[in-house]
Amino acid sequence: MAKKMTPTQKSEAKWGLLFVAPTIIGLVLLNIYPIVNTIWQSFCKTGDFGKGNKFVGLLNYQNALANTETWQSLWNTIKYALIEVPFGVVIALLLAVLLNKKIAGRSIYRTIFFLPMVCAPAAVAMVWKWLYNTQFGLLNNIFHSKVAWISDPKIAWISIGVIGVWSIIGYNMVLFIGGLQEIPGDYYEAADIDGASGVRQFFSITVPLLSPTTFFIVQTRIIGALTIFDLMFMVMDKTNVALPKVQSIVYLFYDYAFTKGNKGYGATLVVILLVFILLLTWILQTAEKKLVYHN
Amino acid sequence: MKARKMLATALALSMAAGLIAAVPVTASADYSVSELQVNIWDNNQLAGLQEIADAWSAESGVKATINVVDWDNYWTLLEAGASGGQMPDVFWMHSNTAQMYMENDLILNLDDYIANDDAIDIANYYEGIVDLYKSNGVQYAIPKDHDTIALLYNKAIFDKYGVEYPTDDWTWEDVLAAATAITEAGKDDGIYGYAINTSNNQDGWYNLVYDYGGQIVTDDHKGTTIGSDEAKAGMEMMRQILEVAVPQTTVAETGTDSLFKSGLAAMITQGSWMINTFYTAENSADYAWAMLPYADRNGNGACDEGERQSCYNGLGWAASANTADPAAAYSLISWFCNEENQKKQAELGVTMAGMPGISEAFAGAFEGMDVSAFTKIEEEGTLYFRPYTRNTTVWEDALQQAGGFLDPWQNPSDPALMAQACDNAQAIIENAIAQE
Numbered sequence: 001m002a003k004k005m006t007p008t009q010k011s012e013a014k015w016g017l018l019f020v021a022p023t024i025i026g027l028v029l030l031n032i033y034p035i036v037n038t039i040w041q042s043f044c045k046t047g048d049f050g051k052g053n054k055f056v057g058l059l060n061y062q063n064a065l066a067n068t069e070t071w072q073s074l075w076n077t078i079k080y081a082l083i084e085v086p087f088g089v090v091i092a093l094l095l096a097v098l099l100n101k102k103i104a105g106r107s108i109y110r111t112i113f114f115l116p117m118v119c120a121p122a123a124v125a126m127v128w129k130w131l132y133n134t135q136f137g138l139l140n141n142i143f144h145s146k147v148a149w150i151s152d153p154k155i156a157w158i159s160i161g162v163i164g165v166w167s168i169i170g171y172n173m174v175l176f177i178g179g180l181q182e183i184p185g186d187y188y189e190a191a192d193i194d195g196a197s198g199v200r201q202f203f204s205i206t207v208p209l210l211s212p213t214t215f216f217i218v219q220t221r222i223i224g225a226l227t228i229f230d231l232m233f234m235v236m237d238k239t240n241v242a243l244p245k246v247q248s249i250v251y252l253f254y255d256y257a258f259t260k261g262n263k264g265y266g267a268t269l270v271v272i273l274l275v276f277i278l279l280l281t282w283i284l285q286t287a288e289k290k291l292v293y294h295n
Numbered sequence: 296m297k298a299r300k301m302l303a304t305a306l307a308l309s310m311a312a313g314l315i316a317a318v319p320v321t322a323s324a325d326y327s328v329s330e331l332q333v334n335i336w337d338n339n340q341l342a343g344l345q346e347i348a349d350a351w352s353a354e355s356g357v358k359a360t361i362n363v364v365d366w367d368n369y370w371t372l373l374e375a376g377a378s379g380g381q382m383p384d385v386f387w388m389h390s391n392t393a394q395m396y397m398e399n400d401l402i403l404n405l406d407d408y409i410a411n412d413d414a415i416d417i418a419n420y421y422e423g424i425v426d427l428y429k430s431n432g433v434q435y436a437i438p439k440d441h442d443t444i445a446l447l448y449n450k451a452i453f454d455k456y457g458v459e460y461p462t463d464d465w466t467w468e469d470v471l472a473a474a475t476a477i478t479e480a481g482k483d484d485g486i487y488g489y490a491i492n493t494s495n496n497q498d499g500w501y502n503l504v505y506d507y508g509g510q511i512v513t514d515d516h517k518g519t520t521i522g523s524d525e526a527k528a529g530m531e532m533m534r535q536i537l538e539v540a541v542p543q544t545t546v547a548e549t550g551t552d553s554l555f556k557s558g559l560a561a562m563i564t565q566g567s568w569m570i571n572t573f574y575t576a577e578n579s580a581d582y583a584w585a586m587l588p589y590a591d592r593n594g595n596g597a598c599d600e601g602e603r604q605s606c607y608n609g610l611g612w613a614a615s616a617n618t619a620d621p622a623a624a625y626s627l628i629s630w631f632c633n634e635e636n637q638k639k640q641a642e643l644g645v646t647m648a649g650m651p652g653i654s655e656a657f658a659g660a661f662e663g664m665d666v667s668a669f670t671k672i673e674e675e676g677t678l679y680f681r682p683y684t685r686n687t688t689v690w691e692d693a694l695q696q697a698g699g700f701l702d703p704w705q706n707p708s709d710p711a712l713m714a715q716a717c718d719n720a721q722a723i724i725e726n727a728i729a730q731e
Contacts, residue, residue: 048395049378135549135559151544239493239695240547241705258371260689261395 042267053264060268069244069252070269074276076157077248081225083161084168089217091165092172097206099173100180110177114170121167125234128163132235150235156242160231168224172217179213180206208293215292219284226277229254249273326623330358333627334383336369339571343645344631351630357623359385377401382615384624388436390427390608390683391691397430403614405434408625414633420650423680424609436611437632438649440640442567443605443678444498444587445668446470451581452561456480461562463586463671464598467503467532470562470588471539477561478539489540490551490560491533493695493704497606497681498566500700503529505604505679506590512682517728522721529590530703530713537707544705567647567657567669574661584668586675603676609649690727694720 005013042060044053064070099110116124131138132149140147149159183206191201207214229250236243247255249269257266335344341363348359362383364372370392376382377396388396396402409415417425420438428436448461458476461469474488481487491499501511509526512519520526541551541560552569554560556576564587565573573582589603612631614624630636637648644660647669658667672678684690693699699720703713 048399049374049401051399133548135545135554136557148544148548151548237494237547237550238692239543239701239704241544241697241701244697255692258374259692261374261686262689 038267039271041264042271044264046263048261060265064265064268064272070272072244073247073249073252076246077226077228079157080161080164080228080248081222083158084164084225085218085221087165088168088172088221089214092169093176095169096173096176096180097202100177113173116167117170121230122234124167125163125231129235132159151240151242153242153245157246160235160246163231163235164225164228168221172221175213175217176210179210183209211292212294215288219281222280223277226273326355326357326620328357328620328623330360331385331623331627332383333359333361334364334369334373334386335361336364336366336387337568338363339568340645343640343643346643347631347636347639348627351627355623355626359627380617382617384618385612385614385627387439388428388611388613390681391687393428393436393611394430394685397435401616402435403616403618403621403624405437405625409434412629414629421609423607424611424649427609427680427683428611428613436613437628439610439612439631440646440649441607441609442647443607443669443672444502444564444566445672446562446585446587447555447565447573448562448583448585449555449558449581450583451578452477452486452558460583461585463668465585465588466591467506467588471532471536474536474562475539486559486561487539487541488561489536490546490554490563491537491540492543492546492551493700495551495564496691497608498564500530500533501606501682502564502587502604503533503590506602507532507592512684512724516684519721519724521724522718527714527717530717531710532590534703534707534710534713537704543701570661570666571644574664579664582664584666586668586672598675601677603672604679605672605676606681607678608681684728685731686727690724693723699723
């Protein structure tokens with residue numbers, strides 16, 4: 001291991017370090033330090049304005065883990081992910097396959113589907129909030145119904161999930177199109193000659209060869225969905241009765257850390273989420289070898 | 296070469312001056328800054344306050360830029376700024392958070408400035424507001440305004456269903472009777488007699504608790520009587536009104552003010568800070584204000600001492616402890632708070648004054664709309680200060696949500712649920728105070 005470096009290698013290493021220094025400094029200052037600080041705060045009863053933090057050991061963790069609210073929020077977040085990830089991926093894949101064909105107005109469709117990605121999430125949420133409004137909303141107006149889309153605890157989480165799916169399909173679709181264009185055309189030609197149907201080609205060629213892209217999207221979207229905050233925050237009022245059944249763990253964090261000024265407890269909640277995401281990522285990475293087809 | 300450089304500097308300076316000077320600049324020899332950043336959260340007040348601030352700029356030569364940040368983000372931003380040393384120079388303080396900022400010396404100690412200022416005599420302002428912005432005997436903010444609450448009703452709806460208009464002599468029983476009549480008659484049109492959300496506390500259900508003899512926070516800010524029989528009687532009255540009011544799921548989505556403006560609710564209670572919203576609304580000709588109803592506790596048919604209570608709150612003008620030029624910041628605060636500009640603030644219809652007895656002009660600020668209900672209650676009712684403890688938001692939020700009053704709001708037909716919520720609220724507030 002401890003092989004001596006030649007002077008050239010040494011100088012290369014020095015310059016190399018110098019060149020990546022900006023990134024390293026940025027990462028340390030903006031990512032690593034806050035992470036360490038957050039973990040430290042989760043063991044503290046924090047004072048106002050970041051002053052006078054008192055170490056309290058595992059007290060915050062005991063309180064957070066004993067509180068049903070924490071588990072409910074974690075479950076809410078998982079429920080959201082269960083809608084956003086599968087639907088966001090499947091719909092985007094189908095659209096990508098369709099829009100990868102030579103059809104008229106292809107780029108217009110691609111633009112339309114990608115547009116939600118360009119809109120500010122807060123603006124998206126405000127528009128959906130009005131679409132869903134029980135009294136004056138467009139949805140109830142069209143269907144002549146009186147459904148409380150975002151106030152009925154039974155369906156509010158689905159309504160929020162739908163916004164998530166709508167917002168993300170365009171992004172997933174673009175990634176899928178990129179993946180599709182990497183698949184060599186000869187496979188399809190060969191399949192055509194062998195007489196395979198379009199559906200058969202899709203499942204036997206497209207799906208396996210696209211699996212690295214699919215895996216990447218699934219993994220990043222799971223992490224994205226588990227850290228969801230803005231949709232609940234913008235769409236639902238604090239006095240909405242469905243809120244406890246919909247609020248995500250990051251929402252709960254925001255509520256404690258910034259509204260109620262309890263930064264320590266808030267930090268504890270995000271550390272719990274961090275551990276959960278780490279676990280999930282590890283499981284996914286392990287499963288990757290089995291699920292992903294490498295050429 | 297030198298001359299050229301000087302010319303360039305002069306040009307640059309004049310350009311900079313041109314940028315700053317929306318108002319005529321008389322050399323600002325007194326102050327080391329050319330601009331102060333002022334943060335507020337109410338867009339309705341921007342125009343009037345900017346007018347007052349511009350007059351100060353004309354005298355001082357320092358520009359005052361007023362930024363509006365909405366209520367929720369205002370506090371997030373201010374706290375982040377306080378932690379990072381980047382607060383605006385001058386800003387509003389509120390009862391919910393004042394204690395925290397004062398104790399951490401984040402806002403400027405005004406004692407010496409006030410002592411040397413002929414324009415300000417702190418004894419002239421509302422005592423409750425002055426006390427609020429005092430910590431360990433030090434004054435950290437000067438009262439900017441005060442507010443009161445009144446009953447807002449839609450005459451068109453009352454006419455439509457043949458119900459008599461509210462008067463200044465109404466009790467909460469009268470409100471209940473009228474709301475019931477309207478809700479029953481308006482069933483097919485989807486029109487309700489009353490609308491209130493759990494978040495309407497200062498302008499809503501707090502007042503019922505006090506009318507009936509309870510207190511959300513006791514005078515020493517160390518306890519509550521919301522679980523008492525008196526407070527329960529008030530909330531029981533609230534419950535009966537809720538039975539005929541707009542359902543909670545609806546007010547959580549649309550907001551009582553929007554429902555009122557859409558003609559779907561006949562009565563709501565509102566604070567004086569909201570007048571402009573209704574004054575400038577499309578159907579404002581249909582809107583009228585009555586004094587906040589009272590609770591005839593002793594049953595003598597008249598409003599006695601303590602039976603009509605209006606929650607009042609007052610903002611304070613405060614300055615950052617780290618402002619570049621404290622003298623300039625104080626000068627602006629003093630300008631906003633001196634008697635002349637307090638009167639002007641009322642005249643312009645921005646808000647009522649932070650000192651008693653000079654807000655009559657406010658009633659005349661809204662031509663064509665009688666808002667005297669807000670000033671009359673000062674003589675004919677009791678003003679109590681908005682309940683606060685060191686960390687108000689913690690219990691205030693909890694009271695609005697499930698486990699607090701959201702449960703009876705959801706099912707107003709069950710009296711036991713409301714009584715239970717009062718007991719829960721007692722525990723919520725006591726626990727929050729214990730943790731402060």
